[in-house]
Structure formats: C-alpha cells, structure tokens
Amino acid sequence: MRSIRQNSQMAHQIIVHVNDGSDGTLAWVRDQGLHFTASPSNIGICYAVNTAAALAAHDYIVYMNDDMVCSPNWDTSLINRIAALGHNAFMISGTMIQPRETNNPCTVVHNFGSEALGFDMTTFNQISPSMGIKDWSGSTWPPTVVHRDWWHKVGGYSIEFSPGMSSDNDFSMKMWTAGCRIFWGVGDSLVYHFMQKSTGKIVKNNGSAQFLRKWGITASAFDKHYVRLGERLDVDTPTLTLLETPALKYQRFRSRLKRAFV
DSSP states (O other), X not given: OHHHHHHOSSOOOOEEEEESOTTTHHHHHHHHTXXXXXXXXXXXXXXXXXXXXXXXXXXXXXXXOTTEEEXXXXXXXXXXXXXXXXXXXXXXXXXXXXXXXXXXXXXXXXXXXXXXXXXXXXXXXXXXXXXXXXXXXXXXXXXXXXXXXHHHHHTXXXXXXXXXXXXXXXXXXXXXXXXOOEEEEEEEEXXXXXXXXXXXXXXXXXHHHHHHHHHXXXXXXXXXXXXXXXXXXXXXXXXXXXXXXXXXXXXXXXXXXXXXXX
C-alpha cells in the first residue's frame, strides 16, 4: 500500500480483498479508509479478484498480487502505452523484478530481499527505476491492466481454476478468444515481486491439466504461439502481437488435442 501511494502518479482507487484478516489486516484496511472486500477464509485468487473488481469505479482495472512493491512512476509507463494505442482492446502487464533467476526473459533479476519486513524502500526507490528492459510480448501475469469493458466481456477470472494456478493464462486465452490481440509487457513499468509468499500456503489446483482440457492446447503452447511470450516489442508499434491467427500447424495441433479430449 505504501509503494502504491508514494510511487504512483495517478490517484488510484485501491481495492483490497482480505482473506481471513484475523491477524489485524481487516482492521488495518478499515482504519486506512480503503475500499475492500473480505472473506472469513482464503478463497483463492479467482474468487477474491472477481469480488474486489466488482467495486471498481474507473475505466481500467489493475490486478496486482499482495507480494509486490511498486517502483516509482510504475503507472506512468502503463498510462503512456494505453494512450499510444488509442483503443481498449489490450491486456498490458508491468515488468517484475525478482530476487531469483527463473529463466523468464520478461523479468529482471535483482535481490532486494525476500521478506517485506526490513525491505529497504529507500534503496529500492533509488535503484529500481533504472532497471527497465525493452518492451515484450505475452502479457499474462500481474500486474496487469485491462479495460473494465473487457473484464466484464470475458467474465473476469474463471472460478474453476481456484485457488488460482493457471488462472492468469486462462484469462489471457479468454481475452484472445474475445478478439484481443495486444498482449503487451511494459519494460519500464516495474514492480518488485517477493515470489510465492501466498501460493506457498495453499493446496494448489492442477492448472496445467485444467487449461489443456478446457482449451485443447497447453498453456506453454498458447504463450509461445499465440501471445509470443518474450519476443521484444517496439514501444511505438507493438506489431508482434497484432496476429489474426497462430501458425496453421498449431491450429492443426490444437484440433488433434480437442478430438483426443472429446
């Protein structure tokens, strides 16, 4: 909350979903005067995000995980890309700075710490703005921003993926199916990600298998051949994601998978 308030250029409506909250979180959110939703137990990402998004009062919905810290001016870059597009048929992500290497070409690796307690915000604010990378294709994971019209068009996050594994990929596929072709990662909109501070506390669903059964293609094939995850984009013209259909051979592959699951 502190990083959003201090490092944003826009006055955002902050909406928090509180899972359980018996540790004092619920009382703190009330004291802060934040918009919030709450549940007596951990209901997972899909239900939580959908519940919170119902309170959104502005045109754009930004989804951010609870283990993220915003770098200075993180929102300015997102706003600039949206303005450059001139339409709302997009899914845009910021770029994560993470403490460990995951071989993800769309992230920056730098260890600012693994816990919120003792996190050096001053050093982070000074150093992180210079860590930007070239814009990339394949927006899937948070922080993500979509227009509220598209959020409602595709129905938000799919609750069958609760508590949330592969729900990001599923949301992107729903956007694609609805006609979105801009999946844009913004290289200089930066957030620090502590990595799996919440998902390590839950029993995970088998999101990969669910995605395959639902869409007839693996999530990794969707990332590679539809949204072209990791390909670098020109800031002014994100042409790599302006695709009508994937390559024909992958359409055939998808058809075979669908037949196998009928």
